[in-house]
Amino acid sequence: MKALLRNVALLALAGVASTSGAEARETSTVLVGAGPYKPLFPASPSQTEVHVDAFRLDKTPVTNGQFLAFVSAHPAWRRDRVAGALAEPGYLSRWAAPDALGANAPVDAPVVDVSWFSARAYCAARGMRLPTEAEWERAAAASRDRADGSSDPAWRAELLALYSRPMPARLPDVGTSAPNFWGVYDLHGVVWEWVEDFSAAAAAMTSPSAQLRFCGAGAAGASDATDFPAFQRVALRSSLHASYALHDLGLRCAGSAR
Amino acid sequence: MKRWLLGAALALAACTSREQASSMATTGPSVYAVTATLHDEHAVPMGLDVYRGHPVIVSMFYGSCPVACPLIISHVQEVEARLSPAARADFRVLLVSFDAERDTPEALAAIARAHHVDLARWTFATGSDDDVRQVAAVLGVSYRKLPNGTFAHDSVITLLARDGRPVARDDDPVADVAPLAAAAEAMR
Numbered sequence: 001m002k003a004l005l006r007n008v009a010l011l012a013l014a015g016v017a018s019t020s021g022a023e024a025r026e027t028s029t030v031l032v033g034a035g036p037y038k039p040l041f042p043a044s045p046s047q048t049e050v051h052v053d054a055f056r057l058d059k060t061p062v063t064n065g066q067f068l069a070f071v072s073a074h075p076a077w078r079r080d081r082v083a084g085a086l087a088e089p090g091y092l093s094r095w096a097a098p099d100a101l102g103a104n105a106p107v108d109a110p111v112v113d114v115s116w117f118s119a120r121a122y123c124a125a126r127g128m129r130l131p132t133e134a135e136w137e138r139a140a141a142a143s144r145d146r147a148d149g150s151s152d153p154a155w156r157a158e159l160l161a162l163y164s165r166p167m168p169a170r171l172p173d174v175g176t177s178a179p180n181f182w183g184v185y186d187l188h189g190v191v192w193e194w195v196e197d198f199s200a201a202a203a204a205m206t207s208p209s210a211q212l213r214f215c216g217a218g219a220a221g222a223s224d225a226t227d228f229p230a231f232q233r234v235a236l237r238s239s240l241h242a243s244y245a246l247h248d249l250g251l252r253c254a255g256s257a258r
Numbered sequence: 259m260k261r262w263l264l265g266a267a268l269a270l271a272a273c274t275s276r277e278q279a280s281s282m283a284t285t286g287p288s289v290y291a292v293t294a295t296l297h298d299e300h301a302v303p304m305g306l307d308v309y310r311g312h313p314v315i316v317s318m319f320y321g322s323c324p325v326a327c328p329l330i331i332s333h334v335q336e337v338e339a340r341l342s343p344a345a346r347a348d349f350r351v352l353l354v355s356f357d358a359e360r361d362t363p364e365a366l367a368a369i370a371r372a373h374h375v376d377l378a379r380w381t382f383a384t385g386s387d388d389d390v391r392q393v394a395a396v397l398g399v400s401y402r403k404l405p406n407g408t409f410a411h412d413s414v415i416t417l418l419a420r421d422g423r424p425v426a427r428d429d430d431p432v433a434d435v436a437p438l439a440a441a442a443e444a445m446r
Contacts, residue, residue, distance in 0.1 A: 084287025
């Protein structure tokens with residue numbers, strides 16, 4: 001398993017540096033099938049489900065090793081060269097040097113301390129993009145054995161335990177947990193992940209009706225008031241600025257199904 | 259860290275925080291690092307830095323917006339009205355629409371006419387979803403397209419220095435314009 005993942009990572013690295021990106025994408029990503037996503041805070045009362053087209057998603061979060069290859073190929077994204085508006089001073093601050101990982105940033109652990117701008121640039125260099133919130137949530141709604149695990153009490157209990165766990169000092173290597181229904185690893189309980197439209201979560205709280213939801217009755221406007229992990233993700237996304245680089249926020253990339 | 263962020267986010271969502279957050283002095287690195295390609299009301303391609311070298315107010319809106327967006331435009335006009343003639347001559351305004359589909363160059367020009375702005379110093383612009391999202395991101399504007407074609411967004415009005423560094427912002431289009439006008443005047 002470990003060896004397989006390392007090969008996947010190497011293929012992804014090759015994808016960054018060369019034109020064999022399409023081939024690398026086939027092995028480093030999986031297809032997530034089309035289907036519904038139930039937003040925690042629907043954009044309108046009638047919109048309880050959003051249709052998500054099939055898309056490809058990285059099996060694992062982007063690793064330090066992969067991001068280092070990107071930064072080496074695109075030095076404008078080195079932490080000592082990046083424009084301040086595109087990444088705050090904490091950008092890649094776990095790394096030992098602008099071009100070296102060191103002990104605090106294991107090569108196969110998820111990269112963190114990356115801004116939204118840098119995350120997008122990384123995916124674009126692979127011919128990919130960040131997943132939308134709907135896509136990410138669609139992939140993350142799956143349990144080990146079904147596309148929608150929301151009605152499985154055992155799965156929900158497992159998630160709750162994962163989200164209650166403090167972050168370890170050393171992040172685990174990617175792909176060491178069990179994959180979900182789609183074959184995607186590490187969506188829960190390792191690091192938070194950037195999505196393309198992260199600010200939509202804050203905008204959901206900006207409209208007068210949304211403010212009523214939060215002021216008057218806490219979770220009253222939420223489609224599933226018992227889904228604590230979903231609240232945590234919305235709360236995190238709504239607190240972000242695109243230049244933020246946080247110790248527990250990484251990324252993975254997405255692409256169209258074909 | 260997770261707990262801290264959660265707390266911060268919940269505080270952000272609390273009732274009063276957004277109303278209180280107006281007329282803030284702010285500083286930050288130049289937003290002109292973003293390389294988005296927009297087009298103006300004459301369909302001429304341009305960057306976010308179209309007014310580099312001038313003090314400029316940048317905000318985001320959409321043309322069919324019933325309430326907040328006309329308020330944003332009148333807020334900026336009030337700032338402009340308070341400036342000395344010399345400061346006003348140097349001052350620029352860039353309003354970027356979320357709604358490239360409906361805010362065509364013709365529609366943007368019509369909005370400019372309806373608000374009687376001086377198009378020698380004001381620009382109404384929009385761009386692809388990707389470009390608009392980058393502009394919103396660097397300005398810290400949260401938005402979400404709604405199923406009926408409108409946009410939920412916050413009303414962030416940012417004053418940029420000549421090199422694109424944010425120096426002041428209003429998060430409320432009905433805030434007192436005096437602090438923003440004073441900041442713009444001071445940049446002369």
